[in-house]
Each structure stands twice: as structure tokens, then as C-alpha cells.
Amino acid sequence: MMQSAKLAKNEQARSVRVKRSIALDSMPERLFDEMAKQAKETCGTKTSSKTSSNRLLGKQRQWFKAKAAASKTLQARESAINAIESKSSVLSAILDDSASPIFDSEGKAIGTVLVFNDMAMQRQMAEELSYRTTHDTLTGLVNRDEFEHRLQKFINENRGLDLQNALMYIDLDQLKAVNISCGHSAGDALLKEVGGIMQSCIRNTDTLARIGDNKFAVILYQCDTAKAIAIAKKICRSIEAFRFMSNEQSFCIDASLGLVMIDKNWTSDTSLMRAADSACSEAKLAGRNRLHLYYDDHLTETHRSDVRWVSRIEQALEYDGFVLFCQRIMPLKHQGLEHAEILIRMKDKSGGFIQPDAFLPAAERFNLVSRIDRWVIAQMFEWMKVNVDSLSHIETISVNLSGQSLGDVAFHSYVLNLIETTAIDCSKLCFEVTETAAITNIAAAQNFIQAMNQHGVKFSLDDFGSGVSSFGYLNNLAVDYLKIDGQFITDLLENKIGQATVRCIAEVAKVTGKRTIAEWVESQAVENMLKEMGVDFTQGYLKHKPSALNSLLDKECTSFSQQLKAVALAH
Structure with missing residues (x-):
């Protein structure tokens, strides 16, 4: 509270001096009167009307009086207060004030000018902007940036402390099915409802966030392992029991949950989120509505292996530690131009090569596989540009794409940029995607295939026949080749069901022009x-084992037409 200046002994003498000094005055202001009334109602401050036009605050103004001034009659200035923050935190939140003394011609302080600004609107706008920046606009939950900020802040504040907390990572499995069947507005409604369900399962002190299209995360504060597991299972049961209704259709929603206990050894929100994502992936592999607990101090061998592979993958990407191989795809019905699939290997310290089955699972779980895809495509574009005059005998070169890349718009833009800036014959390029990835990301797959088709790029659907709805999606996917899942081929001679499946796929492919x-x-x-069944091509160790990429350039030794001529001469 500001100190009052030394004033005249009575109010009448003071008013005379104010009039002589031509003190600052203004017309009556409704906003000031309303603030004065609010001050009176909020903190019990007494007010007194100023009716004389020569008074400091002017005609029909009010000033704030001390609580002791209970009388409505005019009070001395010594009883007035110049600031109200000490009386009410509510008012201090919406009012900004300043005070300046008034001096007469003799330099004596005879009063104070108080200026009050209503800050409610500005503060409301600032709060709304802050909310929009830190919250998901659809669900109203905390967004990813704010969540990671809170997580890192929490880690920093509790580093070295022996506390029990937990991080939960949640992945919804049926959102895309709802989007495809009922539209994105229905998918948005689903996310809101599921967000509300999860919010009801956690405590008021916990933080729930939407961190991706169908992904959520929770920080469970001061929560031991048993309590964290109980909360996670409650979320699983609640989502499993939930039925989403749209357009007279009912959908069962599945959720996979990964749980990581946060102890003093964790130092980074990035490593924590990766661990939780990895645990969530393990839960998804185990089945529907599952929870997987990730232990940092007692890692399973799989997790230890994953951590090692992540480091090796990042080093290989940084220091050219991958190499490309190829395997030919041989025609069964007629001779023609050659086909091949590009395969990746990791260089070993001993000079050998590591098969992709060893490192790709870890790359999938830790979201590194799309970076590998970018590396492979960049290398292939450069190789095709350099050898443009030596590929006339090649019809298609197939490059595998992961599901993560297929659903990543940024990856699509990356490939389009390479096509537009690199001088290659795109008609020789064929992207190979798994049936599961294409169906899971069907909208993104359709957009990507359409964009690539405009540049002459072909597509092959890998592992075809492994999905339960294989044939139903063929009309929606403009692919050129169907690669029959190897599980039907390995025991084809003995497996009657496998034989029937392969015949059926070959017949459907013929009807659909693939x-x-x-x-x-x-x-x-x-x-x-396979030839008798009407299959067009084969790939495997019978005709060609994977070899160095440049072996595709050796026309005389590798051309299949040359092999056919040799066979014909032998007979």
C-alpha cells in the first residue's frame, strides 16, 4: 500500500488547492465506477461519492476508502488507499494501476492521481493463447510438445531422488477402421470419447496427453508399480467394454499399453518415450488390449538387444554402414526384361554382412525404419542415375517400404522431391509394400500410389494372402504385382490348402490385370x-542367391534371355 502524501488539515482547504492547481480531471467513466463497486463487493472496501466538480476525482466519482471508513460521508485523504493488491488477489489479477503525486505551484504535495486499467480482456486472450499452444484442439488434452516439456521438467526436478513414478504409452488399434467406414468426423468423435474414458481412469494429479493421431500418454506421479499396473488395467478394461456407435454401426476398440517405471536413472524424456513406445509395441504383438511392463534395471534379452541395435543402426546411417544387395525375380512364362528386388545388409566389423532380420525389428520398434527407407531410396536413385546407360535390360527394380514410411506424408514429399530432382527412368522403379501396411494405412497408401503412378512408378503388394481381407482391398489399391506370401510356398507340395490359396490368388490376379x-x-x-498354377514370376535361392547390387549391370552373365538361349542349345 502506498503512503499518502502530507495533506491539508481539512478537506475543504485541500479542494481549494486542487482547484488552484488545475488538477488532472476527466469526465465520469462507467468502467471506473464498476471497478469501484467490484472492489466494494469483493473485499469490503467502503466508497464515498464525490459530488463536487472541483474535487480530484471529479463529479460522481468514487474512490477507495479504508475499511475503517464506514461512514458514507466524505473522509480525509489519510483514510484512502491507493492500491488494492493487498486487499484482493482477484482484483490484482484483472487490474493494473499506477499512482502519481500532484504538486501545487509551491511544490507541495496536495493529492495523488490514480490510473486503473482493466486487464481482464488482455489476460483472457493471453490465457487462451497459452491454452491453444499447449493443448490438443480436438480432445482438449495436453498436446505432445507440452507433454514432453512437462516430462523433461519432471525428470530434471526429481533427478537423483528415489521416487516412484510411471509413464504410460497407449495406442488405439481401430481408429483407421472407423475413419474408413464412417468418415473422419466419426473418428474425431471416437477420440474425444476415448479420451474422456481414459481421463476418468486416472487421478486428478496425473497428466494425460494426446501425442499422435491414435496415441496417448500419461504421467503417473507418485505411483508405485502395483498402482500403475492397476490404473493401466483399468484403462484396458474400460476401453474393451466401450462400444463406439456411428451410422448404426458398432465398433469394438482395442488398446495396447506400454508402461515404464520412472526412477532416478532416467535422464531424458526422449529415452523414456522410446522405452514406453517399445513396451507398447510388445503389448500389440502379444494380442488385443494388452499391457507390457518395461523394466530398465532388469531388461529382458530382447530389450537389451534392441538398445544395442538402435545404437548400431544410428551409426550405420551416419557413417555409411549399410550396403545394398539384389535378388533377381525370374519369369516363368516367357523371356523378357529382368526384374530384381533390392535388399539391405549391415556391414559387420569382421568384414561380413548382417541380415536385415537381425536389426529391422528393433528399427521398427524404435521408429528408425523410415530413416533406413530414406537411405535406401537415396542410394538407389543415385545408383540408377550413375548407371542410366546400363539398365536397358532391366524392367523393374523393387525397393521395400515400411508401414511407417507409407503412412508418413513427410516421407511422401521426400520421395517426390527426389523424383523431381534426380534424372532417372522412374518406370523402372517399383515400390514394394506389405499387404498389412497397405491396409492399415489405406488412405495414405492410395494417395502415395496415385502420386507415384503419375511418374510411372509401379507397386507390388508383398506378403499377399496373409491378411483376412486380401481380395476385398484389391479394387482400392492400384498395384501392379501381387507377391504371394512365402508361408504358402515353403510346403506347397504337401499343403492342399496352400495350393488352393495360390491358385485362387493367381486367378484373381489374372482377372484384375495384375x-x-x-x-x-x-x-x-x-x-x-507354380508354373502350372499360372504364377508369373518366382524369387528364391533356386535361381538366384542375393548378390552385390552392381551384378545387375553384367548383361552378358545375368540376362535371363541368355540363360534361356543356353538351355535351348543344350536340348
Whole structure:
């Protein structure tokens, strides 16, 4: 509270001096009167009307009086207060004030000018902007940036302390099915409802956030392992029991949950989120509505292996530690131009090469596989540009794309930029995607395929036949090749169901104008049966084991037409 200046002994003498000094005055202001009334109602401050036009505050003004001044009659200035923050935090939040003394011609202080600004509107706008910046606009939950900020702040504040807390990562499995069947507005409604369900399962002190299209995360504060597991299971049960209704359709929603206990050894929100994401992936692999607990101090061998592979993958990407191989795809019905699939290997310290089955699972779980895809495509574009005059005998070169890349718009833009800036014959390029990835990301797959088709790029659907709805999606995916899942090929001679499946796929492909490729072919008897069934191409160790990429450039030794001529001469 500001100190009052030394004033005249009575109010009448003071008013005379104010009039002589031509003190600052203004017309009556409704806003000032309303603030004065609010001050009176909020903190019990007494007010007194000023009716004389020569008074400091002017005609029909009010000033704030001390609580002791209970009388409505005019009070001395010594009883007035110049600031109200000490009386009410509510008012201090909406009012900004300043005070300046008034001096007469003799330099004596005779009063004070008080200026009050209503800050309610500005503060409301600032709060709304802050909310929009830190919250998801659809669900109203905390967004990813704010969540990671809170998580890192929490880690920093509790580093070295022996406290029990937890991080939960939640992935909804059926959102895309709802979007496809009922539209994105229905998917938005689903996210809001599921967000509310999860919010009801956690405590008021916990933080729930939406961190991706169908992904959520929770920080469970001061929560031991048993309590964290109980909350996670409650979320699982609640989502499992939930039925989403839209357009007279009912949808069951599945959720996979990864749980990481936060102890003093964690130092980064990035490593924590990766661990939780990895645990969530393990839960998804185990089945529907599952929880997987990730232990940092007692890692399973799989997790230890993943952590090691992540480091090696990042080093390989940084220091050119990958190398490309190729495997030819052989025609069964007629001779023609060659086909091949590009394969990746990691360089070993001993000079050998590591198969992709060893490191790709970890790359998938830790979201590194799209970076690998970018590396492969960049290398292939450069190789095709350099060898543009030596590829006339090649019809298609197939490059595998992961599901993560297929659903990533930024990746699509990356490939389009390469096509537009690199001088290659795109008609020789074929992107190979798994059936599961294409169906899971069907909208993104359709957009990407359409964009690539405009540049002549072809597509092959890998592992075809492994999904339960394989044939139903063919009309929606403009692919050129169907690569029959190898599980039907390995025991084709003995497996009657496998034989019927392969025949069916070959027949459907013929009707829809697509060509078929059978992978994992390792015996002549299997190849003969596939040819009789109407399959167009085979791929496997029977005809070609993976070799260095540049072997594709050796026309004389590798051209399949040359092999056919040799066979014909032998007979």
C-alpha cells in the first residue's frame, strides 16, 4: 500500500488547492465506477461519492476508502488507499494501476492521481493463447510438445531422488477402421470419447496427453508399480467394454499399453518415450488390449538387444554402414526384361554382412525404419542415375517400404522431391509394400500410389494372402504385382490348402490385370507346380542367391534371355 502524501488539515482547504492547481480531471467513466463497486463487493472496501466538480476525482466519482471508513460521508485523504493488491488477489489479477503525486505551484504535495486499467480482456486472450499452444484442439488434452516439456521438467526436478513414478504409452488399434467406414468426423468423435474414458481412469494429479493421431500418454506421479499396473488395467478394461456407435454401426476398440517405471536413472524424456513406445509395441504383438511392463534395471534379452541395435543402426546411417544387395525375380512364362528386388545388409566389423532380420525389428520398434527407407531410396536413385546407360535390360527394380514410411506424408514429399530432382527412368522403379501396411494405412497408401503412378512408378503388394481381407482391398489399391506370401510356398507340395490359396490368388490376379510373384522358391518341383498354377514370376535361392547390387549391370552373365538361349542349345 502506498503512503499518502502530507495533506491539508481539512478537506475543504485541500479542494481549494486542487482547484488552484488545475488538477488532472476527466469526465465520469462507467468502467471506473464498476471497478469501484467490484472492489466494494469483493473485499469490503467502503466508497464515498464525490459530488463536487472541483474535487480530484471529479463529479460522481468514487474512490477507495479504508475499511475503517464506514461512514458514507466524505473522509480525509489519510483514510484512502491507493492500491488494492493487498486487499484482493482477484482484483490484482484483472487490474493494473499506477499512482502519481500532484504538486501545487509551491511544490507541495496536495493529492495523488490514480490510473486503473482493466486487464481482464488482455489476460483472457493471453490465457487462451497459452491454452491453444499447449493443448490438443480436438480432445482438449495436453498436446505432445507440452507433454514432453512437462516430462523433461519432471525428470530434471526429481533427478537423483528415489521416487516412484510411471509413464504410460497407449495406442488405439481401430481408429483407421472407423475413419474408413464412417468418415473422419466419426473418428474425431471416437477420440474425444476415448479420451474422456481414459481421463476418468486416472487421478486428478496425473497428466494425460494426446501425442499422435491414435496415441496417448500419461504421467503417473507418485505411483508405485502395483498402482500403475492397476490404473493401466483399468484403462484396458474400460476401453474393451466401450462400444463406439456411428451410422448404426458398432465398433469394438482395442488398446495396447506400454508402461515404464520412472526412477532416478532416467535422464531424458526422449529415452523414456522410446522405452514406453517399445513396451507398447510388445503389448500389440502379444494380442488385443494388452499391457507390457518395461523394466530398465532388469531388461529382458530382447530389450537389451534392441538398445544395442538402435545404437548400431544410428551409426550405420551416419557413417555409411549399410550396403545394398539384389535378388533377381525370374519369369516363368516367357523371356523378357529382368526384374530384381533390392535388399539391405549391415556391414559387420569382421568384414561380413548382417541380415536385415537381425536389426529391422528393433528399427521398427524404435521408429528408425523410415530413416533406413530414406537411405535406401537415396542410394538407389543415385545408383540408377550413375548407371542410366546400363539398365536397358532391366524392367523393374523393387525397393521395400515400411508401414511407417507409407503412412508418413513427410516421407511422401521426400520421395517426390527426389523424383523431381534426380534424372532417372522412374518406370523402372517399383515400390514394394506389405499387404498389412497397405491396409492399415489405406488412405495414405492410395494417395502415395496415385502420386507415384503419375511418374510411372509401379507397386507390388508383398506378403499377399496373409491378411483376412486380401481380395476385398484389391479394387482400392492400384498395384501392379501381387507377391504371394512365402508361408504358402515353403510346403506347397504337401499343403492342399496352400495350393488352393495360390491358385485362387493367381486367378484373381489374372482377372484384375495384375501379375503374381511367388517368393521363397527353393526347389524345381515347387517352381514347376507354380508354373502350372499360372504364377508369373518366382524369387528364391533356386535361381538366384542375393548378390552385390552392381551384378545387375553384367548383361552378358545375368540376362535371363541368355540363360534361356543356353538351355535351348543344350536340348
